[in-house]
Amino acid sequence: MTRTCDILVVGGGIAGISAAARLAPDARVTVLERETAIGYHATGRSAAIFIANYGNATLRALNAASAPELAAPDFVEGSLLSERGELLVATEAEMPALERHLAESTGVEALTPAEALHLVPVLRAELIRGAAIERAASDIDVDRLLQGFARLLQAHGGTIVTGAEAARIGRAGRVWRVETAAGAFEAPVLVNAAGAWADAIARLAGVAPVGLKPLRRSAALLPAPDGRAVERWPLFAPVSETWYARPEAGKLMVSPADEDPVAPHDAWADEMVLAEGLDRFERMTTVRVTRVERSWAGLRSFVADRTPVVGFAPDAAGFFWLAGQGGYGVQTAPALSWLAADLVLGRQPRMPPAVVATLSPGRPGLAAGR
Known part of the structure; x- marks a missing residue:
C-alpha cells in the first residue's frame, strides 16, 4: 500500500527532523530514515559545541539566528546550551x-x-x-535537541519511518514517489536532507547533484x-x-x-x-x-563554497535541498529548520534575502561542484 502525505523528508538526522518539526503544524509530513534510529550518522557523532564565530559570513548569520532558540527553545524545557568556551x-x-x-x-x-x-x-x-x-562558546545537548524536535514533529501528527532506505525515486505528474523496504510513499514535495547521501538521493531522483x-x-x-x-x-x-x-x-x-x-x-x-x-x-x-x-x-x-544548500532545485519541481551543512549542522539547525519551512510553505523567510540567496541551490558557486 502506498502512503501519501504533503511533504516527504528523506533523512532523519538533525536537519531532516528539525525541518519536519517546523513543517508539521501546517502540513502532513513523513520522515524516511534508512537506519533503525534517527541521528545515527553525523548528528550522533557531532562535537556538539556552539561557536558563534565558526564558519563563513553566511554560517555566522545562521549561528546568530540559532543562538536564541538553543538558549531558550520552544520545544524542550530549559536551555540546550551549557558554558564551555x-x-x-x-x-x-x-x-x-x-x-x-x-x-x-x-x-x-x-x-x-x-x-x-x-x-x-x-x-x-x-x-x-x-x-x-x-x-560564550557552549556545549549543545544534541540528544535533547534531536529528540525535542522529534517529539514536536509527532505532536503535530508527523511520522518517522525508520529502516526506510530509498531504493527508487520517481515523479509522476506533480507527485514524488519513494519506494523503500518499509513501503512506498508519495508527496508533492520531497525534502532531501540525506546528509552525506544527499547527492546520491538527487541522482536517484534524476536531479542534478550539487557536488557534495x-x-x-x-x-x-x-x-x-x-x-x-x-x-x-x-x-x-x-x-x-x-x-x-x-x-x-x-x-x-x-x-x-x-x-x-x-x-x-x-x-x-x-x-x-x-x-x-x-x-x-x-x-x-x-x-x-x-x-x-x-x-x-x-x-x-x-559543497564547493562550504555553505549549506537550502531551497527548491532549479531543475526539478517539488525537490527541495537541505544539505551541505558540513560541521555546522547541529548549531545551525534552529535557523535552517525555520528557513526550510518558510521556503517549502511559500512564506516570507525569516532570514535576510542576501543570506537566503547565498544558500540557494541555483547559486553560481555550485556549478563547479556538479
Whole structure:
C-alpha cells in the first residue's frame, strides 16, 4: 500500500527532523530514515559545541539566528546550551592567523600565553605566543535537541519511518514517489536532507547533484591527563585547527581535525590518521597518549563554497535541498529548520534575502561542484 502525505523528508538526522518539526503544524509530513534510529550518522557523532564565530559570513548569520532558540527553545524545557568556551592558541608562525581571527570575530578576547596556560595547564608554555578565547562558546545537548524536535514533529501528527532506505525515486505528474523496504510513499514535495547521501538521493531522483563531498572527521577519547579535573577546561585548539580537544564526561576527546574525502558510508576512524593527529596534539601539550579508550568518526559534507544548500532545485519541481551543512549542522539547525519551512510553505523567510540567496541551490558557486 502506498502512503501519501504533503511533504516527504528523506533523512532523519538533525536537519531532516528539525525541518519536519517546523513543517508539521501546517502540513502532513513523513520522515524516511534508512537506519533503525534517527541521528545515527553525523548528528550522533557531532562535537556538539556552539561557536558563534565558526564558519563563513553566511554560517555566522545562521549561528546568530540559532543562538536564541538553543538558549531558550520552544520545544524542550530549559536551555540546550551549557558554558564551555573555545580557546585558540598560536605558535610564533601562527600569530598572523590569530590576529586575523581576532579582527574578523565578535565576542572574542585576546589572552596572554600565561592566561591560556591558566585555563589549560597542559599546553606547552614554550610554544605558545598568543591566544584568544570565545567565552560564550557552549556545549549543545544534541540528544535533547534531536529528540525535542522529534517529539514536536509527532505532536503535530508527523511520522518517522525508520529502516526506510530509498531504493527508487520517481515523479509522476506533480507527485514524488519513494519506494523503500518499509513501503512506498508519495508527496508533492520531497525534502532531501540525506546528509552525506544527499547527492546520491538527487541522482536517484534524476536531479542534478550539487557536488557534495563527504569528509571524514575522526576523534578519540583519552583518559584525563595525569588524573586532572578537566571538566572546566574550554575546548582548546591551535588557531590553524590541526587538532582540537575538549572535555567529555571527565575525559578528554581529541580530534585530528581531519577532512579526508570518502564515499558516503558508516564512517570509522582511520588508525594512521588518528595517530598522526594525536602526535600533533602531543607536540603542543605535555600529555603523553598511552591509551585510547574509544575512537570513532563521522562525515562532514560540504559543497564547493562550504555553505549549506537550502531551497527548491532549479531543475526539478517539488525537490527541495537541505544539505551541505558540513560541521555546522547541529548549531545551525534552529535557523535552517525555520528557513526550510518558510521556503517549502511559500512564506516570507525569516532570514535576510542576501543570506537566503547565498544558500540557494541555483547559486553560481555550485556549478563547479556538479
